Amino acid sequence: xxxxxxxxxxxxxxxxxxxxxxxxxxxxxxxxxxxxxxxxxxxxxxxxxxxxxxxxxxxxxxxxxxxxxxxxxxxxxxxxxxxxxxxxxxxxxxxxxxxxxxxxxxxxxxxxxxxxxxxxxxxxxxxxxxxxxxxxxxxxxxxxxxxxxxxxxxxxxxxxxxxxxxxxxxxxxxxxxxxxxxxxxxxxxxxxxxxxxxxxxxxxxxxxxxxxxxxxxxxxxxxxxxxxxxxxxxxxxxxxxxxxxxxxxxxxxxxxxx
Amino acid sequence: xxxxxxxxxxxxxxxxxxxxxxxxxxxxxxxxxxxxxxxxxxxxxxxxxxxxxxxxxxxxxxxxxxxxxxxxxxxxxxxxxxxxxxxxxxxxxxxxxxxxxxxxxxxxxxxxxxxxxxxxxxxxxxxxxxxxxxxxxxxxxxxxxxxxxxxxxxxxxxxxxxxxxxxxxxxxxxxxxxxxxxxxxxxxxxxxxxxxxxxxxxxxxxxxxxxxxxxxxxxxxxxxxxxxxxxxxxxxxxxxxxxxxxxxxxxxxxxxxxxxxxxxxxxxxxxxxxxxxxxxxxxxxxxxxxxxxxxxxxxxxxxxxxxxxxxxxxxxxxxxx
Numbered sequence: 001x002x003x004x005x006x007x008x009x010x011x012x013x014x015x016x017x018x019x020x021x022x023x024x025x026x027x028x029x030x031x032x033x034x035x036x037x038x039x040x041x042x043x044x045x046x047x048x049x050x051x052x053x054x055x056x057x058x059x060x061x062x063x064x065x066x067x068x069x070x071x072x073x074x075x076x077x078x079x080x081x082x083x084x085x086x087x088x089x090x091x092x093x094x095x096x097x098x099x100x101x102x103x104x105x106x107x108x109x110x111x112x113x114x115x116x117x118x119x120x121x122x123x124x125x126x127x128x129x130x131x132x133x134x135x136x137x138x139x140x141x142x143x144x145x146x147x148x149x150x151x152x153x154x155x156x157x158x159x160x161x162x163x164x165x166x167x168x169x170x171x172x173x174x175x176x177x178x179x180x181x182x183x184x185x186x187x188x189x190x191x192x193x194x195x196x197x198x199x200x201x202x203x204x205x206x207x208x209x210x211x212x213x214x215x216x217x218x219x220x221x222x223x224x225x226x227x228x229x230x231x232x233x234x235x236x237x238x239x240x241x242x243x244x245x246x247x248x249x250x251x252x253x254x255x256x257x258x
Numbered sequence: 259x260x261x262x263x264x265x266x267x268x269x270x271x272x273x274x275x276x277x278x279x280x281x282x283x284x285x286x287x288x289x290x291x292x293x294x295x296x297x298x299x300x301x302x303x304x305x306x307x308x309x310x311x312x313x314x315x316x317x318x319x320x321x322x323x324x325x326x327x328x329x330x331x332x333x334x335x336x337x338x339x340x341x342x343x344x345x346x347x348x349x350x351x352x353x354x355x356x357x358x359x360x361x362x363x364x365x366x367x368x369x370x371x372x373x374x375x376x377x378x379x380x381x382x383x384x385x386x387x388x389x390x391x392x393x394x395x396x397x398x399x400x401x402x403x404x405x406x407x408x409x410x411x412x413x414x415x416x417x418x419x420x421x422x423x424x425x426x427x428x429x430x431x432x433x434x435x436x437x438x439x440x441x442x443x444x445x446x447x448x449x450x451x452x453x454x455x456x457x458x459x460x461x462x463x464x465x466x467x468x469x470x471x472x473x474x475x476x477x478x479x480x481x482x483x484x485x486x487x488x489x490x491x492x493x494x495x496x497x498x499x500x501x502x503x504x505x506x507x508x509x510x511x512x513x514x515x516x517x518x519x520x521x522x523x524x525x526x527x528x529x530x531x532x533x534x535x536x537x538x539x540x541x542x543x544x545x546x547x548x549x550x551x552x553x554x555x556x557x558x559x560x561x562x563x564x565x566x567x568x569x570x571x572x573x574x575x576x577x578x579x
Contacts, residue, residue, distance in 0.1 A: 046469070049473050050472075051469055070475075071472075071475035071476070071477055072475035073475075075473060075474050076475075079473065080473035082467060082469040082470045082473065083469075086467030086470060087465060088464065088466075089465050089521065089522065090519075091465060091520055092519075096465065096466075099463055099465065099466060099474065100474075102459060102462070102463055102474045102475065105459070134520075150466070
C-alpha cells in the first residue's frame with residue numbers, strides 16, 4: 001500500500017501554502033516531514049488525511065483519490081493524530097480510545113471486534129492501568145499515549161501524526177517515537193510531522209524537507225539532513241557526525257552568519 | 259448504580275412529575291375524577307392535560323437541545339438561546355400579537371415558526387464553512403437583532419393593553435394552552451428531537467476537536483445542518499406555544515453530567531428526561547404558590563437559574579485558573 005501525492009498544491013485564498021509536491025509514502029516505514037514553521041508541513045498532512053481538499057494535484061491511497069473517498073472508508077484506512085492533543089470532556093481513557101472505533105461502528109454499542117481492538121491498542125501503549133481515569137486528570141505523557149491508542153484502536157493502515165512530540169518531556173517523546181517505530185515495523189505506514197531534527201536523524205526511514213511550500217528535498221536521512229540543506233532551509237549552522245557508538249548525531253552551532 | 263438503572267429511575271421521576279402536574283393546582287384533581295363528567299373532569303381534560311403534556315415536551319426539548327449544543331460547541335455555557343432561534347420565534351409571535359393575528363387559528367404559531375424558520379435559514383447562510391465560531395457569532399447577531407426588533411414592536415404598541423399582552427406572552431408560560439396547541443407543536447418537536455438524538459456519535463467524536471472528528475469520518479457540515487434544523491424546529495415550536503422559557507437547557511445538562519459523566523452521547527436522552535422533570539415540577543410548584551395570579555414559568559426559571567449560572571461560571575473560572 002502506498003500513499004502518493006502528485007503535483008499537489010494548496011492555497012488559502014491568494015496565499016499559497018503548498019506548491020507542486022510530488023512524493024510517495026511507503027508502508028512499513030516511518031516518514032518524517034520536516035521544515036521550519038509555516039513551510040506547509042501540517043497542511044500536507046491534512047491533505048493526506050483528507051481534511052483539506054487540494055487546490056491542484058491529487059493525494060491518493062493506492063489508486064483511490066483521498067478527497068473523493070467516502071469519509072468513513074477513508075477513516076478506516078487513514079488514522080490521524082491531530083496537533084494539540086485536544087480533549088474536551090472529562091471522559092475516561094477507555095472511552096476516549098473507543099472513539100477510534102467510530103469508523104467501524106454500525107448501530108449502537110461496541111462489538112466484540114471493537115472491544116478487542118480497544119484492548120489491543122491500550123496494551124500496545126501501556127495505558128490499561130488508567131483505563132478508568134478521566135483523560136483530564138492524566139499527565140501530558142499519559143494523555144499523549146492515550147491519544148495515540150485512540151488512533152491505533154481504529155486499526156488504520158496509515159498513521160499520520162501531526163507534531164506528536166509537542167509539549168512532552170524527552171522520556172515521553174522517546175516513548176511515542178518508539179511506539180510509532182513499532183507500528184512501522186509491524187507494516188503500517190507512519191508519517192509524522194516533527195520539529196526536532198535530532199529525532200528525525202535518529203528515527204526516520206525517509207525524510208521530506210519542506211521549504212516555503214515546496215518540497216526542497218526528500219530521501220534518506222543522510223541525503224536530506226545535510227549541513228547545506230539545513231543552512232538553506234532553517235538558516236542554521238549544523239554539524240553531523242558519528243559518535244563513538246556509531247550513531248549519527250546532529251549538533252546545532254548557531255544561526256548561519258550572513 | 260449502572261446507567262440503565264439510572265435512566266429507569268429518571269423515567270419514573272418523569273412519570274411522577276407528569277402525574278403531579280396533572281393533579282396539582284389551586285384545585286387538586288385526583289385520578290378518580292379524571293374521567294368524571296364534572297367540573298373537575300373538565301379542568302383535567304381542557305386545562306391540566308394539555309399543560310402537563312406541554313411541560314413534558316418543552317422541558318424535554320430544552321434539555322436535549324442544551325445538551326446537543328453544549329456538546330457541539332464544546333462549551334458548557336451554551337444553551338438553546340445561543341442560536342437566536344428562541345429570540346426569532348419570539349419576535350414572530352410578538353408580530354402576530356401586534357397585528358392581532360393571534361386571534362386567527364394557528365396565527366401566532368405560524369408567525370413564530372416563520373420567525374424560527376427564517377433564523378434557521380440565516381444561520382445556515384451566515385455560518386456556512388465557518389464552524390462553531392461562525393455559528394455562535396451568527397446566533398448572537400440574530401438573537402440581538404430579534405431582541406431589538408421585539409423591543410421596537412412593544413414600543414410602538416397601540417395601547418398599554420397590547421403591550422402588556424405581548425410582554426405577558428414573552429415571559430413564557432404553560433397556562434391556558436389547549437390540546438390543539440399541543441397537537442400543532444408536537445410534530446415539529448418530535449422531528450426536531452429525532453434529529454437531535456441522532457447526533458450522539460458525532461458529538462462524541464468532537465471530544466477530539468474538529469480535526470480529530472473529521473479524521474474519524476464525521477461530516478461536520480452535515481452535523482451543523484442537523485443541529486440547526488433540530489434545534490430550530492424543536493425550540494421554535496416550543497417558543498411558539500409557550501414563549502421563552504430560559505435556563506432549562508443550560509442547567510439540566512450540567513446536572514446530568516454530574517451523574518452520567520461527560521461523554522456527550524451518554525447525556526442526550528437523560529437531559530431530555532431531566533428537562534421534562536424540571537419543567538413539570540417547577541410549573542406544578544408555581545401553581546401551588548399562594549396569591550391571586552401565578553408567577554410566570556419563564557420568570558421563575560430565570561430566578562432559579564441565574565444563581566445557578568453564576569455558580570457555574572465561578573466554578574468554571576476556578577477550574578480554568
